[in-house]
Amino acid sequence: GQIELTHHMTYEQQRLLRVLAQQKLDLEPAPEGKRIAFIRIVRDDVFVKDEIWPLWFNSFHFITREEVVRRELLFHQGASFEEARIEETMRNMRGMGIFTMVRIAAVKGARPDEVGVLVMTRDIWSLRIETDVNVTNSVINTLLVRLTELNAFGQNKTVSADVTIQPTNYLITESNDMTNTWRTRLLWWLGALLLLGALPVLAATGAQSEFGGS
Numbered sequence: 001g002q003i004e005l006t007h008h009m010t011y012e013q014q015r016l017l018r019v020l021a022q023q024k025l026d027l028e029p030a031p032e033g034k035r036i037a038f039i040r041i042v043r044d045d046v047f048v049k050d051e052i053w054p055l056w057f058n059s060f061h062f063i064t065r066e067e068v069v070r071r072e073l074l075f076h077q078g079a080s081f082e083e084a085r086i087e088e089t090m091r092n093m094r095g096m097g098i099f100t101m102v103r104i105a106a107v108k109g110a111r112p113d114e115v116g117v118l119v120m121t122r123d124i125w126s127l128r129i130e131t132d133v134n135v136t137n138s139v140i141n142t143l144l145v146r147l148t149e150l151n152a153f154g155q156n157k158t159v160s161a162d163v164t165i166q167p168t169n170y171l172i173t174e175s176n177d178m179t180n181t182w183r184t185r186l187l188w189w190l191g192a193l194l195l196l197g198a199l200p201v202l203a204a205t206g207a208q209s210e211f212g213g214s
Contacts, residue, residue, distance in 0.1 A: 012103055018050070019120055020107070028115050031081045031106035037114040039077055041069050044101070044122040057125075062154035064098055064123055072096070073119065081106060081115050093121070098151045100124045126151035 009017075019042050020027065028034075043066065045058045072093050074085045086104050093102040101122035109115050132144040148160040 012101055015044075015101070015122075016103055016105060016118075016120065019118065020105075023118070025107040025116065025118060028106040028108045031115040032083055034081050034109070034113055034115040036075060036077050036079050036081055036117055037109040037111075038116045039070075039073070039075075039119060040107075040116060041066050041119045041121075043069065044120070046100075046123050046125050048122070060127060061123065061125065062151065064121065064151060064156065065154040068154065068156050069093075069119060069121055075117065081117070086117075096156065098124055098126060098156055123151070 019025075023040060023042070025040075043063055045055075045063045046061050047053045047055050047057050049055065072089065074089045074092075075082065086106075090102050090104055093099060099121050101120070103120045105118045105120075107116040107118050126149055128148040128150065130144075130146040130148070132142075132146075134141040134143075143165040145163045145165075146160060147163075148158065150158050152159040
């Protein structure tokens with residue numbers, strides 16, 4: 001029931017085989033119509049151990065809760081295994097916008113007429129940072145910074161907060177030291193915020209580009 005891990009496989013295929021080995025499970029080649037004996041959910045955070053990106057990025061992210069995953073499943077323990085329901089579940093979950101990977105596989109049960117279902121997910125970086133600067137005649141009227149969390153507390157809920165700054169006494173010019181000081185501070189402040197939001201996004205994109213579209 002197991003397949004040998006090779007470098008020619010996609011990330012999703014490689015991850016599936018690793019989880020099967022960790023969970024001591026074997027793929028079921030003919031699951032259709034068999035009774036679902038169990039459902040096992042394995043959730044990955046945005047960054048995982050077998051990649052180069054630092055795991056501390058995950059400190060800024062709540063992993064999706066298991067109950068959120070379970071309520072999206074179109075099958076349940078005790079029902080008959082139907083491949084059509086498995087495929088529809090994966091399509092729905094991939095469309096939620098909170099996962100970079102969703103994979104559901106049939107695994108062998110304890111009896112020949114039973115099957116288990118392995119549900120694997122990997123979260124997407126769900127914190128977004130947007131900025132908007134309103135300028136008139138080289139004068140900054142307002143600076144808006146919006147933080148949006150698309151998966152607040154791992155519950156598939158969206159929460160946003162706006163911070164508005166009105167530095168009306170400062171110009172975007174290099175005419176004097178005060179302006180240069182303000183510009184420098186503004187750029188550092190914006191850079192720190194953008195780094196917090198953008199760096200993990202870039203890292204996640206790089207880490208997951210090999211299985212893009214999952």
